[in-house]
Amino acid sequence: MPQLLAIESSPRGDYSISRKLTATFIADWKAQHPGGTVVLRDLMKTTLPFVDLPWILGAYTPAEQHSPEMKQALEISNELIAELMAADAIVLGTSMYNFSIPAVLKAYIDHIVRVGVTFTPSYEGLVKGKKATIILASGGLYTPGAPAEGYNVAISYLKQVLGFIGITDVNVVLAGGTAAIDMGKATLPEVLDQFEPAVSQAAKA
């Protein structure tokens, strides 16, 4: 049975546009894949230490020679990678923070990009045969042709790093302009309505 890994990173709970759109994706994906399973990885509920010295030493040391510190440092990395490897499809909901991604998502990426595990020493990606969808919520607009399009390093970075580990089939939904809600110029349902068709289409692809 197919498995969807849903990665959430917004700290805004019920106010989060990326979380609402990811929920739409999950519902549509489930309808497309009766019997499929969804694994939720909520990075706001995951204790994610930054990469440290035992982690780095462990990543470059054969598992059978790991010290207790290396083992412990790599525990969460192993868990996250196993979850990723088991998935057939991935939906990644994220906010744009300072033109890039929230720190918690960067910390996640640092745990899943590991030599000999998700890429080879000759830089071949080992996470193959998966379809990914990125849903990026941003206050401003970064659609093709928008004046700030080039400021969006979140998507170029995510596509590059996913491609590096072998995930090359990547769909992007740019949910831009959410600042209109904060400014009282649009309601949450109005903003969601704009992006739900693209999200549903991505879930059916």
Ligand SMILES: Cc1cc2nc3c(=O)[nH]c(=O)nc-3n(C[C@H](O)[C@H](O)[C@H](O)COP(=O)(O)O)c2cc1C
């Ligand atoms: C710390 C912080 C940094 C932000 N940086 C940007 C930015 O660089 N560009 C932008 O368009 N919006 C920026 N925003 C607005 C968020 O991207 C926007 O509120 C988005 O809807 C957040 O995603 P969420 O609704 O899923 O939480 C920022 C918001 C916060 C809190």
